[in-house]
Amino acid sequence: MARHPRGFDLDDAAAHLRRRDRKLGRWIDRIGPLDVAARWRKPFDTTDALARAILYQQLSGKAAATIVGRVEVAIGASKLHADTLGRIDDPTLRACGVSGNKTLALRDLAARDARGEIPTSREMAGMDDAAIIERLTAVRGIGRWTVEMMLMFSLGRPDVLPVDDLGVRKGAQLLDKLDEMPKPKVLAERGEPWGPYRTLAGLYLWRIVDAATPAKPPVKRSQD
Numbered sequence: 001m002a003r004h005p006r007g008f009d010l011d012d013a014a015a016h017l018r019r020r021d022r023k024l025g026r027w028i029d030r031i032g033p034l035d036v037a038a039r040w041r042k043p044f045d046t047t048d049a050l051a052r053a054i055l056y057q058q059l060s061g062k063a064a065a066t067i068v069g070r071v072e073v074a075i076g077a078s079k080l081h082a083d084t085l086g087r088i089d090d091p092t093l094r095a096c097g098v099s100g101n102k103t104l105a106l107r108d109l110a111a112r113d114a115r116g117e118i119p120t121s122r123e124m125a126g127m128d129d130a131a132i133i134e135r136l137t138a139v140r141g142i143g144r145w146t147v148e149m150m151l152m153f154s155l156g157r158p159d160v161l162p163v164d165d166l167g168v169r170k171g172a173q174l175l176d177k178l179d180e181m182p183k184p185k186v187l188a189e190r191g192e193p194w195g196p197y198r199t200l201a202g203l204y205l206w207r208i209v210d211a212a213t214p215a216k217p218p219v220k221r222s223q224d
Helices: 010-020 022-031 046-056 061-075 090-095 100-114 129-136 144-154 166-176 184-190 198-212
Strands: none
Touching: 010 022, 010 198, 022 166, 022 198, 046 061, 046 100, 046 144, 061 090, 090 100, 129 144, 144 198, 166 184, 166 198
16 A cells, blocks of 8 residues: 655655746746745644634634634633534534534534544555545535645645635636636646646645735825
């Protein structure tokens, strides 16, 4: 069984992308190296990460962080697992600001965690990307995009291109100077030459959007 390390050689990946796509290569040189490897060295807990992803859905970062903090206080722990989530009932979760749908999703996640259905980071090292996506999207409230973000940023898998992500699609539009964002299927075909380092290509597509967005002019303040 193949083992999948967390992370990959960013220099080798960038060199590969330059060879396979000159337009992307010019953007890589313009933007410079990306500092993402540090995240691949951090301890990673699958159940806790999924629980936080559920709580953060469709909320601003500040609002979600407030709710997560309330939940942590209510369970008396900093890790969201089957045993810790089991310490509080649904009304308490709702009092923390957790919606009904998210409460159901957390309960499903906790139940699967208790049954041993949520793979640990060590177990996922022996699973390919498709197997991880299939296993984790079975959890209520967890979609493919959430798992792809986990694969890219937490597990450091080298060949993930989130073609449904609006930022990635916008970056591809800017890269190829298209009139509109490419459809996911078209983007998947466009990204074939970037393999086996489509993760880094996706990271640069996000940065292309940032680099192409003009900075907002400073707000002029009236004199007192």
